[in-house]
Amino acid sequence: MDYDGALLAFAALSQGTRLDTFRLLVSNEPDGIAAGDLARKVGVPQNTMSSHLAILSRAGLIIGERQSRSIVYRANLATFQALTIFMVQDCCGGRREFCEPLLESLTHRPAKSRKSKTRA
Template identity: 45%
Template sequence: MEIEDATLALSALGQSTRLSVFRLLVEAGPEGVPAGGIAGALSLPGATLSFHLKELSAAGLVEGEQRGRSIRYRARFETMNALIEFLTRNCCGGDTSRCAPREKSC
């Protein structure tokens, strides 16, 4: 990932509704969620959700697949992982043990 793509992705995620949609899709995994399920889970009107999905899609963060009369959306994990890699590429001068995410304790 290059800086232009990272800027586009971060800009898309920099809006609270889009971040909520993306997190919901990440949690759902590769199966994704139908548009109606996203709208219901986040209490969003269809037109509002469409606008935000269009922005996330343009940034390469989500993709939709037509299934019958509905569209199922899923996170594009390869883009998410590329963004994380871009953000941490030269972390701590290459000593990734100093800046790797810490494990949560339950």
């Protein structure tokens, strides 16, 4: 991922509804969620959700696929991985001892620091 792509992705994720939506999609991989169901789960009107989905899609963070009369959205895990790698690539100047806590936390599910507005 390049610098501009990272900025676009972070800008897309810097709004609460979009962050909640992306996290919900990640947790529902590989099945994805239909746009209408996303709007209901996140608690926003469908037209508002459409705007958020367009922003996430332009940033390459989600992919929509038409299935019959609805569009099912999935997280683009390749972009998410590239963004994560972009952020940690130069972690602590390459000094492994400083990055160990980060690497360790990636292998364990951390406790949620913010109560999500999404409903299962």
